[in-house]
Amino acid sequence: MKVTATALPGVLLIEPARHGDARGFFSESWSRPKLAQHGIEIDFVQDNHSLSRSVGTLRGLHFQAPPHAQAKLVRCGRGRLYDVAVDMRRGSPTYGQWVGEELSFENGKQLLVPVGFLHGFVTREPDTEIVYKCSDVYSPACDGAVRWDSCGIDWGVEGDPVLSEKDAAAQAFSDFETPFTYEGPFPWEARA
Numbered sequence: 001m002k003v004t005a006t007a008l009p010g011v012l013l014i015e016p017a018r019h020g021d022a023r024g025f026f027s028e029s030w031s032r033p034k035l036a037q038h039g040i041e042i043d044f045v046q047d048n049h050s051l052s053r054s055v056g057t058l059r060g061l062h063f064q065a066p067p068h069a070q071a072k073l074v075r076c077g078r079g080r081l082y083d084v085a086v087d088m089r090r091g092s093p094t095y096g097q098w099v100g101e102e103l104s105f106e107n108g109k110q111l112l113v114p115v116g117f118l119h120g121f122v123t124r125e126p127d128t129e130i131v132y133k134c135s136d137v138y139s140p141a142c143d144g145a146v147r148w149d150s151c152g153i154d155w156g157v158e159g160d161p162v163l164s165e166k167d168a169a170a171q172a173f174s175d176f177e178t179p180f181t182y183e184g185p186f187p188w189e190a191r192a
């Protein structure tokens with residue numbers, strides 16, 4: 001497993017080993033002890049899986065507020081997508097900054113999106129599936145969204161993305177009152 005820091009401290013790029021043979025490949029897509037060797041001790045409790053039929057489907061930017069804030073470990077099960085995290089921790093040295101990575105079935109890359117970061121993605125192929133582990137359960141009362149085009153993110157999308165009604169009506173980041181405060185570096189920041 002290869003773990004690499006991204007331009008946004010706290011957000012990690014994780015690449016599990018792929019063991020190829022004549023049949024295809026085998027990969028341990030998630031290993032608690034292997035993540036722990038990199039200082040990543042997150043208790044994931046829910047797996048999410050969504051399919052987006054059209055290229056240019058954009059889901060985000062989403063978060064869950066405390067007491068059901070979620071860290072996410074994101075990967076692409078089929079197709080290709082551009083995954084984005086935005087720091088929304090008040091007082092963070094990187095508040096409002098974003099990072100994006102292309103995740104695909106082919107590259108097997110994963111993004112660790114910690115608590116305190118907005119998450120969203122846009123699909124780059126039809127019938128793209130995203131699967132991701134969450135560190136807390138779904139809580140509609142804590143669910144929140146920020147407009148995809150209000151954080152200066154270069155999504156690489158030509159024309160208008162395919163959005164849910166919720167995402168089309170989301171508030172701008174500039175109007176957003178974040179429920180998160182910077183509490184210092186994550187344990188894994190010193191290790192990556």
Ligand SMILES: Cc1cn([C@H]2C[C@H](O)[C@@H](COP(=O)(O)OP(=O)(O)O[C@H]3O[C@H](C)C(=O)[C@H](O)[C@H]3O)O2)c(=O)[nH]c1=O
Nearest residue numbers: 048050059060062063072119120121137138139164166
């Ligand atoms: C998130 C979630 C949704 N749902 C139900 C609620 C709706 O009936 C339906 C679609 O929900 P939503 O439109 O919020 O789904 P996405 O737009 O893919 O939202 C997700 O997209 C971004 C990328 C995220 O990181 C979050 O996990 C999440 O906000 O699934 C559930 O039953 N459980 C859940 O955990």
